[in-house]
Amino acid sequence: xxxxxxxxxxxxxPVLGVRHLAKSFGGLKAINDISFDVAPDSVTAMIGPNxxxxxxxxxxxxxxxxxxxxxxRFLGRxxxxxxxxxxxxxxxxxxxxxxxxxxxxxxxxNVVVGAHRLAPGSGASQMLWLSAARSEERRxxxxxxxxxxxxxxxxxxxxxxxxxxxxxxxLLEVVRALMAQPRLLCLDEPAAGLNDTETGELANLLRAIxxxxxxxxxxxxxxxxxxxxxxxxxxxxxxxxxxRGTPPEIQRDSRVIEAYLGREGHGAS
Amino acid sequence: MGLMVLLAMRSIVRNVTQEAWLLAVKVQDGxxxxxxxxxxxxxAVSRDGRRSKRAPRVxxxxxxxxxxxxxxxxxxxxxxxxxxxxxxxxxxxxxxxxFAIIAAMIGYTLSVSLSLxxxxxxxxxxxxxxxxxxxxxxxxxxxxxxxxSNANVLMLTAGLLTAIEGLSLVVWGxxxxxxxxxxxxxxxxxxxxxxxxxxFWVLGSVALCIAVLWFLVTRxxxxxxxxxxxxxxxAASLMGINVPRMTLLSFALATLIAAISGxxxxxxxxxxxxxxxxxxxxxxxxxxxxxxxxxPGAVIGGLFLGLATQLATAYISSLFSNAIALLILLAVLIFxxxxxxxxxxxxxxxxxxxxxxxxxxxxxPASLVTPLGAFALVIAxxxxxxxxxxxxxxxxxxxxxxxxxxxxxxxxxGYAGQVxxxxxxxxxxxxxxxxxxxxxxxxxxxxxxxxxIGMSLSCALVLSVVTLRLxxxxxxxxxxxxxxxxxxxxxxxxxxxxxxxxxxGIPSFSIAGFEFATPHAMYFVVLALDVIxxxxxxxxxxxxxxxxxxxxxxxxxxxxxLGINIVRYKLAAFLISVTLASIAGSMYAFFFNFLSPEMVGxxxxxxxxxxxxxxxxxxxxxxxxxxxxxxxxxxxxxxLATYKTFAAGALLVASFLYLPQGLYxxxxxxxxxxxxxxxxxxxxxxxxxTQARAL
Numbered sequence: 026x027x028x029x030x031x032x033x034x035x036x037x038x039p040v041l042g043v044r045h046l047a048k049s050f051g052g053l054k055a056i057n058d059i060s061f062d063v064a065p066d067s068v069t070a071m072i073g074p075n076x077x078x079x080x081x082x083x084x085x086x087x088x089x090x091x092x093x094x095x096x097x098r099f100l101g102r103x104x105x106x107x108x109x110x111x112x113x114x115x116x117x118x119x120x121x122x123x124x125x126x127x128x129x130x131x132x133x134x135n136v137v138v139g140a141h142r143l144a145p146g147s148g149a150s151q152m153l154w155l156s157a158a159r160s161e162e163r164r165x166x167x168x169x170x171x172x173x174x175x176x177x178x179x180x181x182x183x184x185x186x187x188x189x190x191x192x193x194x195x196l197l198e199v200v201r202a203l204m205a206q207p208r209l210l211c212l213d214e215p216a217a218g219l220n221d222t223e224t225g226e227l228a229n230l231l232r233a234i235x236x237x238x239x240x241x242x243x244x245x246x247x248x249x250x251x252x253x254x255x256x257x258x259x260x261x262x263x264x265x266x267x268x269r270g271t272p273p274e275i276q277r278d279s280r281v282i283e284a285y286l287g288r289e290g291h292g293a294s
Numbered sequence: 295m296g297l298m299v300l301l302a303m304r305s306i307v308r309n310v311t312q313e314a315w316l317l318a319v320k321v322q323d324g325x326x327x328x329x330x331x332x333x334x335x336x337x338a339v340s341r342d343g344r345r346s347k348r349a350p351r352v353x354x355x356x357x358x359x360x361x362x363x364x365x366x367x368x369x370x371x372x373x374x375x376x377x378x379x380x381x382x383x384x385x386x387x388x389x390x391x392x393f394a395i396i397a398a399m400i401g402y403t404l405s406v407s408l409s410l411x412x413x414x415x416x417x418x419x420x421x422x423x424x425x426x427x428x429x430x431x432x433x434x435x436x437x438x439x440x441x442x443s444n445a446n447v448l449m450l451t452a453g454l455l456t457a458i459e460g461l462s463l464v465v466w467g468x469x470x471x472x473x474x475x476x477x478x479x480x481x482x483x484x485x486x487x488x489x490x491x492x493x494f495w496v497l498g499s500v501a502l503c504i505a506v507l508w509f510l511v512t513r514x515x516x517x518x519x520x521x522x523x524x525x526x527x528x529a530a531s532l533m534g535i536n537v538p539r540m541t542l543l544s545f546a547l548a549t550l551i552a553a554i555s556g557x558x559x560x561x562x563x564x565x566x567x568x569x570x571x572x573x574x575x576x577x578x579x580x581x582x583x584x585x586x587x588x589x590p591g592a593v594i595g596g597l598f599l600g601l602a603t604q605l606a607t608a609y610i611s612s613l614f615s616n617a618i619a620l621l622i623l624l625a626v627l628i629f630x631x632x633x634x635x636x637x638x639x640x641x642x643x644x645x646x647x648x649x650x651x652x653x654x655x656x657x658x659p660a661s662l663v664t665p666l667g668a669f670a671l672v673i674a675x676x677x678x679x680x681x682x683x684x685x686x687x688x689x690x691x692x693x694x695x696x697x698x699x700x701x702x703x704x705x706x707x708g709y710a711g712q713v714x715x716x717x718x719x720x721x722x723x724x725x726x727x728x729x730x731x732x733x734x735x736x737x738x739x740x741x742x743x744x745x746x747i748g749m750s751l752s753c754a755l756v757l758s759v760v761t762l763r764l765x766x767x768x769x770x771x772x773x774x775x776x777x778x779x780x781x782x783x784x785x786x787x788x789x790x791x792x793x794x795x796x797x798x799g800i801p802s803f804s805i806a807g808f809e810f811a812t813p814h815a816m817y818f819v820v821l822a823l824d825v826i827x828x829x830x831x832x833x834x835x836x837x838x839x840x841x842x843x844x845x846x847x848x849x850x851x852x853x854x855x856l857g858i859n860i861v862r863y864k865l866a867a868f869l870i871s872v873t874l875a876s877i878a879g880s881m882y883a884f885f886f887n888f889l890s891p892e893m894v895g896x897x898x899x900x901x902x903x904x905x906x907x908x909x910x911x912x913x914x915x916x917x918x919x920x921x922x923x924x925x926x927x928x929x930x931x932x933x934l935a936t937y938k939t940f941a942a943g944a945l946l947v948a949s950f951l952y953l954p955q956g957l958y959x960x961x962x963x964x965x966x967x968x969x970x971x972x973x974x975x976x977x978x979x980x981x982x983x984t985q986a987r988a989l
Contacts, residue, residue: 129847
């Protein structure tokens with residue numbers, strides 16, 4: 026990996042540090058003592074069989090669920106007690122498992138909303154049509170257009186977001202999150218519901234995101250996508266981490282093959 | 295008597311403004327108590343002199359409680375209808391009170407005018423009402439449920455209620471009717487307590503309704519189907535249950551209950567075309583207090599509300615009995631939003647319920663905005679030089695004043711997706727505050743408008759403690775309650791507001807000694823204000839601010855995940871709408887030199903919603919079209935003025951179903967088509983020219 030010295034310096038501190046996370050639903054221990062880090066400039070993937078607790082970890086990290094125990098540090102700050110808005114404003118931007126594009130808005134408008142964190146603008150300057158506000162608008166729109174271009178959605182610019190094909194909606198959601206210039210991008214099963222071609226496009230997009238220097242935490246079901254793009258993989262099963270390492274290491278790990286791929290496992294597809 | 299004076303005065307006011315319902319509510323509150331408990335006050339006082347003071351007090355209390363139970367059981371019946379429809383469809387049906395009044399009116403016509411015997415007239419009236427209800431439900435409510443969000447269905451049923459009121463205004467006129475009791479005027483005496491015979495009819499029929507409904511829902515196959523729809527409509531339809539039919543059935547049952555209550559309660563109160571609102575609102579409040587998901591909750595809520603209002607009327611003041619009921623409601627909404635009785639099954643709230651609601655808004659192509667805007671402005675400036683009729687010009691001024699409120703309402707409802715059924719309440723606060731200050735302290739127009747805004751904003755901040763936590767149904771309820779609370783205060787604070795007869799002698803709007811007294815002068819003032827507000831809001835709505843609001847409307851969770859501060863933006867939208875409503879209220883008062891409660895009452899709030907929907911939501915400009923249509927139609931076609939209420943309701947329902955983008959959408963599409971065809975003719979001309987040249 027080609028990194029400048031400064032970046033190596035920074036990378037001593039992980040972007041996201043999760044320590045001893047625990048959560049029970051009723052008597053059921055859904056998450057039991059999970060700890061992991063997301064390093065700068067890397068794609069960290071969290072995989073595991075259905076019901077392993079991946080999305081729960083995700084919701085605990087972003088405070089959508091309240092954790093029973095543990096600590097989540099983002100860029101050195103403890104996220105305990107922070108609202109979703111506060112977390113987002115720190116630069117931890119997440120997407121949702123089911124594509125949640127804003128209905129009633131066009132594709133470009135959806136992407137532009139992503140920039141809200143950076144340019145909340147003042148209502149007053151917008152009301153007075155001040156030239157600062159208007160040039161700010163033009164700048165955001167230009168950037169959004171470039172983003173759409175990047176993922177090949179430029180032709181959908183003025184289409185209503187909900188009328189886009191499922192794959193395009195998923196990409197749109199990722200692009201919208203990117204507009205917020207995240208310090209950490211958390212993607213919740215971005216490949217769910219995508220066909221092979223679309224998954225390929227998504228993989229390219231994720232590599233591009235990493236190249237931009239944006240760390241990614243990826244919860245994913247699709248093994249080929251994970252093995253293709255992830256730098257670091259965390260495998261969880263029944264709410265606990267059973268393995269961690271690089272994709273090749275994970276593919277060789279016997280516990281992972283047993284837990285994740287089953288006993289008949291033919292290796293990763 | 296004061297009552298007669300009020301009635302007479304009200305009919306005068308009605309002839310002027312065509313919408314005075316609030317007083318009806320007040321007056322009926324009074325009449326109902328007196329009718330149910332004859333000469334209660336007088337007898338208690340006369341006995342006080344001779345006997346020990348304690349016994350009559352207890353007696354009086356028992357009498358009041360009996361009255362409260364009777365009224366409460368009617369509320370309970372209506373609340374039961376709310377609960378039934380809500381459980382099956384997840385939507386609230388506000389039209390029920392309207393059906394109660396239709397049933398009572400038909401019953402009156404059959405039994406008194408056509409002198410049919412009661413045993414024939416009453417079943418016929420109920421049957422006719424149910425037939426009307428089923429037809430209306432099948433044509434409007436059932437198709438609407440598949441297309442509209444629950445909040446919009448609620449407004450559609452508010453439109454139905456208005457249309458039904460309008461219809462009975464056309465058929466039965468605005469005079470009050472009184473039906474004779476079913477079994478004579480002589481009350482039954484139990485010792486010293488006298489109970490009117492009609493009370494037994496009311497209690498008996500409501501008890502029967504509850505028992506039959508309970509049996510139907512819990513013990514029959516049909517009831518299982520209804521409950522399945524309530525818990526999971528999608529799964530129910532997969533199991534072969536015809537969900538639209540079940541929806542219609544629940545609507546029909548609610549109508550039946552409303553019709554029975556209407557006919558039965560008719561002899562105890564005076565009926566008018568707009569009494570239905572009282573039934574609807576009380577039933578709605580009762581259902582919310584008790585817990586709308588539970589049948590026992592509805593009954594308990596109804597009885598509680600009945601007792602509370604009757605006791606408040608007797609011991610505090612009839613003018614504030616509504617206010618007390620509404621304060622109870624607001625307290626329940628704050629501390630126990632799902633009602634006093636928790637339901638065993640909670641309806642699953644899909645976070646993306648709004649998706650089906652958020653339609654595509656018609657947008658004018660950027661190339662047409664400037665020319666069409668300039669054209670509209672030129673027309674608007676020229677109008678007063680062409681229109682000389684003062685009546686029409688006044689209508690235009692009113693429409694322009696309402697447009698101010700509508701722009702704010704559009705920011706709140708159209709962009710931020712926050713339902714408000716009490717917007718006129720802020721017109722009232724603004725109007726009364728600036729009117730009072732101008733009349734009593736001679737404050738200048740501008741300062742008194744500012745004072746009105748300050749007052750409105752402080753009330754809004756208090757209200758927002760409640761509203762910011764609520765969405766959809768409960769938000770609608772809370773805003774409705776707020777509007778009614780303001781109504782009650784406008785009537786009740788006689789010293790400040792002048793009570794039902796209104797605040798008189800408000801000076802005309804003036805700046806620096808120049809008075810804008812004529813409609814002509816006022817037109818330009820209001821037009822200038824409108825243009826400034828429109829340009830400012832258009833700037834905010836087309837940029838980050840508007841986008842944040844739209845994002846919140848479509849998906850709160852996703853919006854928050856992008857760092858949009860939901861509370862802050864909702865509050866900002868709310869305060870903008872309140873400020874504009876307040877300014878409009880002040881201008882309204884300055885224009886009429888007079889302000890009375892029903893000019894800025896709940897009827898006005900519902901009318902504003904109708905104007906916005908008919909004109910086109912989230913377009914800012916659409917409100918003007920709706921305001922012009924609904925204000926000018928009755929002015930231009932004087933003979934049709936009685937149809938105004940009906941038209942407002944019917945247009946609201948129709949545009950929800952057939953013109954989801956409103957008049958504005960239709961205009962935009964027409965102008966796009968026009969622009970395209972003119973471009974095409976131009977290009978064909980060009981091509982024929984080039985062809986000619988080539989030849």
